Amino acid sequence: MLVDQYQRQKRKLRISLTDRCNFKCSYCMPDHPTWLSKQDILSFEELYHFCAVMVKLGIHQIRLTGGEPLMRKGVVNFIYSLNQLRAIGLERISMTTNAYYLEKYADELKRAGLDDLNISLDSIQPDTFLKMTQKELAPVLRGIFAAQHAKIPIKLNCVLVQGENDHEVLQLTQWAYQQQIPLRFIEYMPLDQPKQWTRDKVVIEDEIIRILSPHFQIEPLKRSQDPATLYVLNQNFQLGIISTISKPFCQSCDRLRITATGELFTCLFANTGTPIRNLLKSDCEQDLMDRILHAVWHKKAGYIAYQAAPIRKISMHSIGG
Secondary structure, eight states: OOTTTTOBBBBBBEOOOSSOSOOOOOTTTTSSSSOGGGGSSSSSSHHHHHHHHHHHHHHHHHEEEEGGGGSSHHHHHHHHHHGGGGGOOEEEEEEOOOTTHHHHHHHHHHTTOOOOEEOOOOOOSHHHHHHHHHHHHHHHHHHHHHHHHTOOOOEEEEBBTTTGGGGGGHHHHHHHHTTTTOOEEEEEOOSSSTTTTOOOBBOHHHHHHHTTTTOOOOOOOOOHHHHEEEETTTTTTEEEOTTTTTOOOOOOOOOOOEOSSSESSTTTTOOOOOOHHHTSSSSHHHHHHHHHHHHHHTOOOOHHOOOOOOSSSOOOHHHHH
């Protein structure tokens, strides 16, 4: 039912639980962020109501994001409650985290029913990591190992920025390969504070493959609805590259996003979202469904059409990535 005017069906929902983050990543966080107050953020009851409606409309996968989702108190209990939606069609509950608090929460997340984790890891060099995030690397590595111990499937996400961590493509790949943790490189997108992003800071997919080719046997896989182009290294390791800038994949996009304040974004690059919080308080579920369906149907072609930064106040740390 969640189909847009370009006949793209939506199956995945990303939920920003909070705009707060303990990291200050150079490609994401404004220099002087102002945090939302508690009353401005959707309650877990409102979020559950929204998720239930979305699953009825055809959403199969839910991913919890932020900010940093583990900074939101009650997130483990929320995952427990989301599992009730499996009875009406929900297939997967995931989370994207910086892993700083993961050592504390890994076992609880597994027991709550979390299916998998994406972990942001832009470098395994402590100095580079500190420069990019303003945080120490060691707690993140402990979080990764805690997730492995808890038997939660994980992937690593690395945003490459020219002049910051581009010289570590091979080193990070070799580390992930040794650990047998699937890795995704992400092209730097224009979603940070205004005027900071420039195209010359983007490390494109072809350049990544050029760097890795002398060191690995690389076989591309057939393109799917996954946002990443997938490759197999040495016949036993999966590498993905999310190449929004050099090879936009908008034509296969199956994602929707809701911000912590209750705005539905049909595209990561949209200038505006659709407010739905007022309808979450209403008894008329059909009105909520109608607004969602209307917003989805009018989703634009995406970055592939205009290839420019969105003009809006909300930035990457608030929309959930």
